[in-house]
Amino acid sequence: MIRVVVADDEAMVRAGVRAILATDPGIEVVAEAADGHEAVRAAAAHRPDVVLLDIRMPRLDGLAALADLRRAAPGVAVVVLTTFDEDEHVARALTGGANGFLLKAADPRELLLGVRAAAEGAAYLSPRIAHRLVTDLRGGRLGRTDRARGLVATLTGREREVLALVGRGLANQDIARRLAVTEGTVKAHVSAILQRLDVTNRVQAAILAHEAGLT
Structure with missing residues (x-):
């Protein structure tokens, strides 16, 4: 419930x-x-x-x-x-x-x-x-593309895959199915991603994914 x-x-x-x-x-x-x-x-x-x-x-x-x-x-x-x-x-x-x-x-x-x-x-x-x-992100009006790409570059290949799916709005369970891993593994990746990108939640991470061109 x-x-x-x-x-x-x-x-x-x-x-x-x-x-x-x-x-x-x-x-x-x-x-x-x-x-x-x-x-x-x-x-x-x-x-x-x-x-x-x-x-x-x-x-x-x-x-x-x-x-x-x-x-x-x-x-x-x-x-x-x-x-x-x-x-x-x-x-x-x-x-x-x-x-x-x-x-x-x-x-x-x-x-x-x-x-x-x-x-x-x-x-x-x-x-x-x-x-x-x-639309704003793609038009460059937020002006943070280079910063976003630099931050995303610090992620591992698997973390970038997870971030791309977070950017598409998928929940942990859906990401786990897509990547054939456990939900606990996805949670660990998401926690690491938030820390590396210096953001506090998935919405901010999704915005960075858009800015970096992952979605």
Whole structure:
């Protein structure tokens, strides 16, 4: 069972998200929060698998709460769920350690896919966000291609294979099947990759994979 905390300052939105998640028998909402402080407390108390975190909330917004969540519940996956898709919000969420970024206006199926992907250790971006991000990367507007290639060059051949699959959004189990290795081996490779690339999560590693031309 995937345990989820839903954090949004609008009760109607929380109810809608809960209703969508309830259509999947493998997902359970264990707590709700109306601001960032409540989200951090709920994550620390319930130790969910995933926190769905709105950006615009009173007292402590989602982006500020993200840093606190990383300290209070470091093993919890955080997916930002918002109506705002500005580049600044996306960049701050991903560099802050978010495991995914979803838009409230998206197809409800994306919410289920995003929660399941995050719980399995994979990265998930709303297709609209992913398309724009990849377009920016390919257009060189983020200007980090040379740095990314230099970092990727420090990886072993197998680690580059794993990174390429992480960049395509595959979870550890899927990568293990592709490479005919155990899931534990993949986890070890991913940990080494994060350390070598000096990033904190799979989303950031996936971005570097795109920048380096692995995907």
